[in-house]
Amino acid sequence: MARAYDEMYxxxxxxxxxxxxxxxWLEAQPAERLAQKxxxxxxxxxxxxxxxxxxxxxxxxxxxxPFDFVPRILPADEWTVLEAGLKQRVRALNAFLxxxxxxxxxxxxxxxxxxxxxxxxxxxxxxxGIDVPGGIYSHIAGVDIVRADDGRFYVLEDNLRVxxxxxxxxxxxxxxxxxxxxxxxxxxxEPVEHYPDVLLHNLKSVAQAGITDPAVVLLTPGAYNSAYFxxxxxxxxxxxxxxxxxxxFVRDDVVYMRTTRGPQRVDVIYRRIDDxxxxxxAFRSDSMLGVPGLLTAYRAGRVTIAxxxxxxxxxxxxxxxxVPEMIRFYxxxxxKLANVPTWILRRPDECSHVLANLKDLVVKEVHGAxxxxxxxxxxASKAEIEDFRARIKANPERYIAQPTLALSTSPTFVxxxxxxxxxxxxxxxxxxxxxxxxxxxxxxxxxxxxxxxxNSSQGGGTKDTWVLGC
Amino acid sequence: MLSRTxxxxxxxxxxxxxxxNLARMLDAHYRLSLxxxxxxxxxQGWAATLTSLxxxxxxxxxxxxxxxxxxxxxxxxxxxxxxxxxxxxxTARENARAVRGTVPSEVWETLNSTWLEARSFGRAGGxxxxxxxxxxxxxxxxxxxxxxxxxMLRDEAYFxxxxxxxxxxxxxxxxxxxxxxxxPGDGGERPASEASEWAVLLRALSAFEVYRKVYRDSVTPMQxxxxxxxxxxxxxxxxxxxxxxxxxxxxxRNTQSRxxxxxxxxxxxxxxxxxxxELCADGVPIFLDRCQKRxxxxxxxxxxxxLVPGA
Numbered sequence: 066m067a068r069a070y071d072e073m074y075x076x077x078x079x080x081x082x083x084x085x086x087x088x089x090w091l092e093a094q095p096a097e098r099l100a101q102k103x104x105x106x107x108x109x110x111x112x113x114x115x116x117x118x119x120x121x122x123x124x125x126x127x128x129x130x131p132f133d134f135v136p137r138i139l140p141a142d143e144w145t146v147l148e149a150g151l152k153q154r155v156r157a158l159n160a161f162l163x164x165x166x167x168x169x170x171x172x173x174x175x176x177x178x179x180x181x182x183x184x185x186x187x188x189x190x191x192x193x194g195i196d197v198p199g200g201i202y203s204h205i206a207g208v209d210i211v212r213a214d215d216g217r218f219y220v221l222e223d224n225l226r227v228x229x230x231x232x233x234x235x236x237x238x239x240x241x242x243x244x245x246x247x248x249x250x251x252x253x254x255e256p257v258e259h260y261p262d263v264l265l266h267n268l269k270s271v272a273q274a275g276i277t278d279p280a281v282v283l284l285t286p287g288a289y290n291s292a293y294f295x296x297x298x299x300x301x302x303x304x305x306x307x308x309x310x311x312x313x314f315v316r317d318d319v320v321y322m323r324t325t326r327g328p329q330r331v332d333v334i335y336r337r338i339d340d341x342x343x344x345x346x347a348f349r350s351d352s353m354l355g356v357p358g359l360l361t362a363y364r365a366g367r368v369t370i371a372x373x374x375x376x377x378x379x380x381x382x383x384x385x386x387x388v389p390e391m392i393r394f395y396x397x398x399x400x401k402l403a404n405v406p407t408w409i410l411r412r413p414d415e416c417s418h419v420l421a422n423l424k425d426l427v428v429k430e431v432h433g434a435x436x437x438x439x440x441x442x443x444x445a446s447k448a449e450i451e452d453f454r455a456r457i458k459a460n461p462e463r464y465i466a467q468p469t470l471a472l473s474t475s476p477t478f479v480x481x482x483x484x485x486x487x488x489x490x491x492x493x494x495x496x497x498x499x500x501x502x503x504x505x506x507x508x509x510x511x512x513x514x515x516x517x518x519x520n521s522s523q524g525g526g527t528k529d530t531w532v533l534g535c
Numbered sequence: 536m537l538s539r540t541x542x543x544x545x546x547x548x549x550x551x552x553x554x555x556n557l558a559r560m561l562d563a564h565y566r567l568s569l570x571x572x573x574x575x576x577x578x579q580g581w582a583a584t585l586t587s588l589x590x591x592x593x594x595x596x597x598x599x600x601x602x603x604x605x606x607x608x609x610x611x612x613x614x615x616x617x618x619x620x621x622x623x624x625x626t627a628r629e630n631a632r633a634v635r636g637t638v639p640s641e642v643w644e645t646l647n648s649t650w651l652e653a654r655s656f657g658r659a660g661g662x663x664x665x666x667x668x669x670x671x672x673x674x675x676x677x678x679x680x681x682x683x684x685x686x687m688l689r690d691e692a693y694f695x696x697x698x699x700x701x702x703x704x705x706x707x708x709x710x711x712x713x714x715x716x717x718x719p720g721d722g723g724e725r726p727a728s729e730a731s732e733w734a735v736l737l738r739a740l741s742a743f744e745v746y747r748k749v750y751r752d753s754v755t756p757m758q759x760x761x762x763x764x765x766x767x768x769x770x771x772x773x774x775x776x777x778x779x780x781x782x783x784x785x786x787x788r789n790t791q792s793r794x795x796x797x798x799x800x801x802x803x804x805x806x807x808x809x810x811x812x813e814l815c816a817d818g819v820p821i822f823l824d825r826c827q828k829r830x831x832x833x834x835x836x837x838x839x840x841x842l843v844p845g846a
Contacts, residue, residue, distance in 0.1 A: 111651065112644055112647065112648050112651075113640070113644060113647075114632065114635070114643065114644070114647045288629070288632055288633050296636075297635045297636035298636070300636040301635070301636035301637070301640075306537055306540075307540075307636045307637070308537060309539065311539065312537050312538070312539050322537060323537065323538045323539070324536055324537055324538060325536050325537075325538055325541045325691060325695075325787060325789060325841045325842075326536075326789050327789065327790070
């Protein structure tokens with residue numbers, strides 16, 4: 066594998082131009098002060114209860130996501146490129162969703178094959194022909210970006226269903242300002258605190274026509290969900306009700322919440338529950354988390370759901386290779402952000418190439434998420450590779466493959482001092498009348514040496530992300 | 536406000552209050568154990584307390600005899616027992632966690648750090664000396680209440696939290712009094728020892744100085760009972776609790792809460808205008824029992840009118 070690109074140091078080991086100020090500050094810090102600051106951060110995160118629940122362990126087990134105080138720093142010019150590319154991409158993805166659930170022009174034009182779209186479990190026939198307010202399907206998108214050894218940014222995946230992590234972006238910044246206020250007077254770091262304001266503004270703007278002061282709620286699966294902290298945090302920051310399915314009911318196609326003063330109408334639901342669990346009458350009947358009749362109210366246009374139902378068809382891994390084609394088809398532009406080169410294993414020639422090179426590639430199950438169901442060839446044992454080979458041969462259409470990317474690294478404070486660790490970046494793209502991205506996003510870091518898996522469920526941590534002003 | 540949110544706020548405060556009152560009850564026993572009493576009197580005292588808490592059956596299911604050590608463990612530290620102080624602190628914290636988006640972050644942080652600290656006490660070998668622990672529980676409860684009163688907007692969230700506080704406190708005061716009345720002590724043959732047993736109760740409720748100030752007299756059972764039942768200026772008295780409960784209920788009234796409000800008003804009026812001798816004509820324990828039944832009816836009415844039905 067090629068040598069990874071380091072975000073702070075060039076190949077000669079000198080700090081990159083935009084990082085010199087931070088590097089000088091860091092070198093002047095006594096080691097004891099940094100160790101003490103790290104302990105302080107841990108204690109604060111515990112007291113604040115900024116935790117995530119871990120599935121499969123005892124009910125109510127809560128863990129901290131490790132926070133690393135070395136920021137990931139992006140210079141203004143790089144961010145400008147990223148921002149333009151992200152806006153373009155999300156615009157095309159929303160256009161694709163509107164098209165798929167209406168006239169399916171892109172399929173008719175043969176630019177994307179019909180089968181992986183229409184025969185996909187993520188395609189929701191219930192949405193066919195339904196108009197959603199503003200034509201927006203993915204109000205909140207979390208697009209995972211990596212930087213490869215060539216120094217370029219690539220889109221690793223699009224998260225258009227219920228992307229999470231934004232609360233850590235906001236809390237990490239708060240923590241950094243608390244621990245090292247002096248850094249922020251020395252650097253012009255673009256602020257991120259306005260994220261909840263933009264989100265609330267957008268959610269209100271997609272209420273049905275004619276409602277002057279729409280009631281917006283955040284629908285959570287409940288206190289034992291792994292992202293519950295984030296749900297409560299966002300509801301509080303936006304000043305909206307945090308509701309569970311049991312708090313809502315549908316009467317005559319209108320959604321109400323049960324309050325101490327009787328039923329109160331709900332106009333917009335920012336849901337953090339997957340499609341499958343939203344409405345036991347329409348989807349999984351064993352769901353205790355949803356609201357019976359919600360889909361009918363939604364189809365009748367009496368309530369807005371954000372993100373819309375059925376967005377999973379656009380971020381499915383089997384559709385990902387076609388996103389550049391969507392940008393060309395809907396916008397008539399060339400993609401500003403590249404996809405990672407991807408082999409589609411349903412194509413026999415690409416499949417045989419991949420099978421011959423498994424030890425060098427990353428293979429992903431198209432419906433997997435969270436870093437599960439994937440093979441990282443260079444890190445896998447012979448047995449794991451053979452196991453995957455058999456699985457691919459049995460169902461090639463279930464997999465895609467990509468080269469193993471040397472994700473860029475960032476200096477990280479670990480047991481032995483500072484050491485490079487691999488990172489990625491998840492900016493949050495908000496779609497309303499305009500598309501807004503607060504500068505930066507969530508930087509996740511693989512804390513284990515050499516590891517490329519940044520997911521919090523598998524030992525990942527997070528960093529503050531700085532976009533420097535011009 | 537969401538009914539479920541109101542429900543969590545109400546129970547958050549009830550459990551915070553319950554933890555404190557359990558600590559006060561244990562404190563009373565702890566102080567009694569420092570008086571010269573026969574082992575039989577000590578054992579009966581614990582049995583009376585467990586009975587008045589309604590926990591005697593749960594206790595007997597696990598322990599043969601009401602030894603002081605077993606009773607203290609059961610009431611303070613036993614995690615599997617949902618009525619222990621540790622369990623109350625955990626339940627208060629779980630309820631706060633469910634509404635952390637509604638309450639000021641300091642409220643959540645206080646309840647969360649209380650539980651984190653309590654949890655470390657509950658670990659094997661981690662139990663602090665009892666007196667120290669009880670003192671800690673009292674001060675954490677003061678802190679939680681102080682943060683609630685000091686930071687929360689005076690809206691429904693606050694009112695429901697207060698309703699939980701006063702209902703629980705009224706209930707606890709009746710139970711503390713009841714356990715004292717039902718505990719035969721050393722037979723009442725020694726007035727001096729009886730007086731000191733009632734003084735212990737006052738001290739556990741932080742009411743000893745108040746008693747002296749109000750009565751300027753030696754400690755007698757009837758006067759202690761009067762202070763804790765009827766004195767409107769005494770923060771823990773049932774009268775004071777009902778008067779605060781009634782005020783907060785009026786703030787949240789809705790179209791179906793008339794009967795609950797009437798019930799609270801009626802009980803308040805009885806405590807405000809009633810004479811102790813008449814109220815307790817059938818004996819103090821009987822009256823205390825009636826009070827508890829009334830409070831249960833009130834709690835059921837509040838749950839029905841405002842909170843999550845069936846909860």
